[in-house]
Amino acid sequence: MVLGALTWVLGVFDISLDKLSNGELWLAQVFRGLSDGATYASVALALVMIYKSTGFINFAQGSLALLGVYLVYVFSVEQGLPVALAVVCAMVASSAVAMFVERVFIRPFPPDHVLPLVIVTLGLLLIIDSAVGIVWGFRTRSLPSMFPSGAPIEWGIAQLTWRTIGNLGTVFAVVGLLYLLLSRTKVGLAFRAVSSNLESARLVGIRVGPTLGFGWALAAAIGTLGGALVVPDLLLEPSIMLRVLIFSLAAAALGGLDSMVGAVIGGLVVGLARNLLVTFLDLSELALATAVAVILVVLLVRPTGLFGSTRVERV
Amino acid sequence: MKAAVVAGSRQHRQRQVIGWVLFAVVVALIPFLIADTYSPTIFGNRYTVGLGNLSQAIALMVAILGLNIATGYSGQLSLGHSFFVGSGAYLSAVMVSEFHWSYLSTLGVVVPGLFLFGVIFGLPALRIQGLYLGLLTFAVAAVFPSIIRLENVANRTGGSNGLSIESDLEPPTWAPLDTVTEWLHAIPGVGSRVPDGLTGRQEEAVYKYFLLVIMAMVCFWLVRNILAGRVGRAFVAIRDNPLGAAASGVNLAAYKTLSFGISAAVGGVAGTMLAMHSGFVGPDEFGFSLAILLIVGLIVGGSGTLHGAVVGGLAIQYVPLWSSQTQTLPGTDVALEGPYGAAILGGLLIAITFALPGGAAHGFRRIKSRLMPVAPQPPGR
Amino acid sequence: MSAAYLEVAGLKAAYGDIQVLHGIDFSVDEGQIAVILGANGAGKTTTLRALCAMVSTEGSIKLAGEELAGQRTADIVRRGVAHVPQGRGTFPDLSVEENLMTGAFVRTDAKVRADVEQWYETFPVLGERRNQAAGSLSGGEQQMLAIARALMLRPSLLLLDEPSLGLAPMITRSLFEQLTAINAAAGTTMLVVEQNAALALGVADVAYVLEAGEVALSGPADELAADDNVRRAYLGY
Ligand SMILES: Nc1ncnc2c1ncn2[C@@H]1O[C@H](COP(=O)(O)OP(=O)(O)OP(=O)(O)O)[C@@H](O)[C@H]1O
Numbered sequence: 001m002v003l004g005a006l007t008w009v010l011g012v013f014d015i016s017l018d019k020l021s022n023g024e025l026w027l028a029q030v031f032r033g034l035s036d037g038a039t040y041a042s043v044a045l046a047l048v049m050i051y052k053s054t055g056f057i058n059f060a061q062g063s064l065a066l067l068g069v070y071l072v073y074v075f076s077v078e079q080g081l082p083v084a085l086a087v088v089c090a091m092v093a094s095s096a097v098a099m100f101v102e103r104v105f106i107r108p109f110p111p112d113h114v115l116p117l118v119i120v121t122l123g124l125l126l127i128i129d130s131a132v133g134i135v136w137g138f139r140t141r142s143l144p145s146m147f148p149s150g151a152p153i154e155w156g157i158a159q160l161t162w163r164t165i166g167n168l169g170t171v172f173a174v175v176g177l178l179y180l181l182l183s184r185t186k187v188g189l190a191f192r193a194v195s196s197n198l199e200s201a202r203l204v205g206i207r208v209g210p211t212l213g214f215g216w217a218l219a220a221a222i223g224t225l226g227g228a229l230v231v232p233d234l235l236l237e238p239s240i241m242l243r244v245l246i247f248s249l250a251a252a253a254l255g256g257l258d259s260m261v262g263a264v265i266g267g268l269v270v271g272l273a274r275n276l277l278v279t280f281l282d283l284s285e286l287a288l289a290t291a292v293a294v295i296l297v298v299l300l301v302r303p304t305g306l307f308g309s310t311r312v313e314r315v
Numbered sequence: 316m317k318a319a320v321v322a323g324s325r326q327h328r329q330r331q332v333i334g335w336v337l338f339a340v341v342v343a344l345i346p347f348l349i350a351d352t353y354s355p356t357i358f359g360n361r362y363t364v365g366l367g368n369l370s371q372a373i374a375l376m377v378a379i380l381g382l383n384i385a386t387g388y389s390g391q392l393s394l395g396h397s398f399f400v401g402s403g404a405y406l407s408a409v410m411v412s413e414f415h416w417s418y419l420s421t422l423g424v425v426v427p428g429l430f431l432f433g434v435i436f437g438l439p440a441l442r443i444q445g446l447y448l449g450l451l452t453f454a455v456a457a458v459f460p461s462i463i464r465l466e467n468v469a470n471r472t473g474g475s476n477g478l479s480i481e482s483d484l485e486p487p488t489w490a491p492l493d494t495v496t497e498w499l500h501a502i503p504g505v506g507s508r509v510p511d512g513l514t515g516r517q518e519e520a521v522y523k524y525f526l527l528v529i530m531a532m533v534c535f536w537l538v539r540n541i542l543a544g545r546v547g548r549a550f551v552a553i554r555d556n557p558l559g560a561a562a563s564g565v566n567l568a569a570y571k572t573l574s575f576g577i578s579a580a581v582g583g584v585a586g587t588m589l590a591m592h593s594g595f596v597g598p599d600e601f602g603f604s605l606a607i608l609l610i611v612g613l614i615v616g617g618s619g620t621l622h623g624a625v626v627g628g629l630a631i632q633y634v635p636l637w638s639s640q641t642q643t644l645p646g647t648d649v650a651l652e653g654p655y656g657a658a659i660l661g662g663l664l665i666a667i668t669f670a671l672p673g674g675a676a677h678g679f680r681r682i683k684s685r686l687m688p689v690a691p692q693p694p695g696r
Numbered sequence: 697m698s699a700a701y702l703e704v705a706g707l708k709a710a711y712g713d714i715q716v717l718h719g720i721d722f723s724v725d726e727g728q729i730a731v732i733l734g735a736n737g738a739g740k741t742t743t744l745r746a747l748c749a750m751v752s753t754e755g756s757i758k759l760a761g762e763e764l765a766g767q768r769t770a771d772i773v774r775r776g777v778a779h780v781p782q783g784r785g786t787f788p789d790l791s792v793e794e795n796l797m798t799g800a801f802v803r804t805d806a807k808v809r810a811d812v813e814q815w816y817e818t819f820p821v822l823g824e825r826r827n828q829a830a831g832s833l834s835g836g837e838q839q840m841l842a843i844a845r846a847l848m849l850r851p852s853l854l855l856l857d858e859p860s861l862g863l864a865p866m867i868t869r870s871l872f873e874q875l876t877a878i879n880a881a882a883g884t885t886m887l888v889v890e891q892n893a894a895l896a897l898g899v900a901d902v903a904y905v906l907e908a909g910e911v912a913l914s915g916p917a918d919e920l921a922a923d924d925n926v927r928r929a930y931l932g933y
């Protein structure tokens with residue numbers, strides 16, 4: 001009877017046992033999942049940066065990353081810089097934009113009123129996305145990757161490509177550097193103090209505004225890097241970061257919204273889950289829905305995510 | 316400054332009645348005035364007002380009205396209202412084109428169905444609040460188009476191609492559209508704007524407009540009555556002071572799910588109206604762009620007010636339309652191109668949040684209370 | 697008249713439309729300890745916040761002859777004004793040691809490390825818990841941490857808002873002894889808001905009584921301690 005039920009389930013989802021027992025296919029999807037996951041993790045890190053410091057979700061994070069990726073395109077394809085250098089330039093440029101945005105649109109609002117700020121980030125999303133559409137049009141373009149093509153390690157169809165290795169390596173490097181920056185430097189201390197207690201941060205002489213601006217800049221740089229990792233797999237066009245944003249939100253929620261390590265692990269898990277489910281359950285149209293399901297389940301079962309700290313929400 | 320009229324006095328009531336009569340006359344005459352795509356030219360750009368656009372704006376007003384219940388009145392940040400609107404639209408569309416129901420009779424399924432749907436949706440909202448709810452609903456909104464494209468349902472929903480609804484909404488023979496047109500045509504001045512007979516298409520458009528107006532009015536009236544009573548007070552209490560509300564015996568769980576239920580049902584009706592209006596439903600029309608657009612409408616019009624929904628509906632219909640029609644920078648011949656509409660809406664959203672937190676409705680009310688002050692009823696009467 | 701170290705004149709403060717301070721004057725000489733007494737809601741906390749530009753204010757605040765009004769909080773702190781806010785005001789997510797480091801955020805000298813060690817000696821509990829998150833300390837321990845953090849600035853003016861809140865009576869007494877010791881050793885001028893009036897008047901040089909946002913009484917601490925009204929209202933005998 002158990003066997004009967006199992007066959008029925010397999011039948012409903014159109015799962016073939018051939019696929020399930022194909023080790024190479026598993027491995028191939030694991031690699032791909034890790035590679036995707038690394039990109040979600042970067043954007044999730046950016047979301048977590050803002051959430052930690054300000055207590056709200058920056059819905060314009062994907063749009064800032066979108067802008068950043070177009071800048072990568074400009075610097076690399078149009079200006080002919082090497083891709084890695086173009087990415088660095090784009091990170092710097094998008095940080096500058098983010099600091100400007102924070103100064104002009106965010107700072108005028110009292111930092112402890114979260115709802116208007118969320119609405120403002122939605123407005124920014126509309127503005128930045130359409131600005132990108134106005135400047136670069138809706139034609140799809142292809143963006144080169146920072147990493148060489150090819151795969152150093154292959155098992156049949158399972159390839160551990162340079163890109164996968166590069167994506168993972170980049171994300172771990174970012175987390176490491178971020179950790180050092182936040183725990184070992186003065187500006188990092190200021191950033192964490194502001195996140196922890198805004199009023200006391202003021203009272204010890206920390207300039208709160210510029211510190212939050214720094215957080216925005218850093219988040220935008222990380223988001224741009226994430227975009228530069230993800231886009232070479234897809235084609236560059238103005239709506240590309242929306243899907244990435246949803247997966248990254250799922251990753252951040254899973255990790256706990258205020259945990260950097262959580263964001264990375266969340267990203268990898270979401271990437272893996274997405275690729276495995278899509279392949280083995282034949283759910284290509286439901287890839288996005290799996291992300292939503294992750295968000296829903298996490299928020300219901302464990303609102304603080306896997307690694308988040310319990311914290312009274314400031315809404 | 317004019318002397319204040321006392322609320323509830325005969326004079327005040329008279330003024331209200333006159334206001335409503337004027338409003339009704341305008342609403343009744345507008346379709347005839349703009350039936351042949353009224354399009355004034357301002358600074359070298361042609362702008363269409365268009366009866367079709369107005370009808371669509373009316374459907375959007377109802378959508379915002381629905382969002383207003385969950386978000387504006389009971390304070391639960393829902394960024395996924397487009398999901399309900401889309402579900403309503405697709406339910407109606409499939410029932411009309413596949414099973415040959417009439418649009419109005421689909422409401423018999425859409426309203427209870429979406430209410431139930433909203434209640435189910437509201438259940439997680441009991442545990443998930445504020446920003447987290449926003450996050451979840453945002454994701455849900457983004458997922459709607461891919462659900463429509465699912466293979467299992469694509470043969471009914473038309474998948475990516477959308478679904479053209481085969482139904483003819485023709486005015487019944489007794490409708491005196493031609494008589495009214497002729498009659499208006501005879502009025503000097505205004506008359507020249509009115510065609511002296513409506514073509515078949517125009518007749519259909521005018522008829523649809525009236526259907527949508529009536530549906531919208533019924534929705535607004537029902538929602539107004541719901542909100543004016545116990546339920547409405549409970550919603551507002553949940554928004555402003557959840558702990559206090561719970562302490563004074565408001566059943567938070569019941570009212571929160573109820574607000575999502577009503578919100579979704581009204582959203583579903585708006586979906587039906589949109590399907591009626593355009594005779595077509597496509598997956599991407601009900602994606603997260605619509606969700607954000609509705610939030611824009613809510614905030615720009617005025618969250619937590621009924622007038623706000625009207626203003627918001629007009630804003631999200633006409634701002635993108637007119638900005639795409641602004642092909643040269645007003646007064647110059649600098650060419651403009653691209654999705655300015657969304658950028659302008661985004662700017663509007665930020666500007667309103669910044670300068671007029673109550674939205675346009677709040678601004679109007681302030682101006683009105685200046686021009687026509689109404690004093691509260693003195694106590695003890 | 698020789699100018700006092702802290703000279704406040706016509707200080708008004710408001711939260712939005714709600715006016716809380718209606719023009720108060722007071723002064724503290726260099727090296728003195730001043731205490732502000734007053735009922736709940738009299739505006740004591742608001743006075744301290746006004747000195748740090750944490751509320752919108754009008755009037756003049758002179759520190760060592762320089763006008764502070766109109767300056768931003770961060771710049772006022774750089775002038776050497778440290779503030780222990782009412783309640784805790786610690787950074788719950790930061791470790792004890794990091795909390796102390798934030799206290800010295802605006803300092804650029806090389807003695808910060810040594811000062812941290814010195815406060816660990818003064819408050820051994822903090823030393824034992826140096827790597828623990830401040831949020832996990834007890835209320836009293838957090839209060840010590842908040843005071844030590846403020847002193848990490850090596851302030852010239854220390855503002856203390858109800859430092860005894862949540863502390864055991866024994867600890868409170870030793871805290872005040874330590875404060876007088878610091879005052880004697882480093883010459884730190886202090887402005888203390890305190891509910892334990894007997895204790896505060898015992899260590900203070902001058903005292904001010906606030907009532908509904910105005911200075912109702914002022915004078916040398918020992919004179920006020922002998923005042924009948926003060927005795928009845930704040931000392932309870
Ligand atoms: N953030 C605020 N917004 C509005 N009003 C405030 C705010 N903070 C304080 N008040 C008001 O200002 C007045 C003075 O408050 P304040 O905190 O200065 O009193 P206090 O003397 O420190 O009282 P306590 O002894 O209870 O600490 C009170 O009436 C209070 O309601």
Ligand SMILES: [Mg+2]
Binds near residue numbers: 740741742782857
């Ligand atoms: Mg106080």
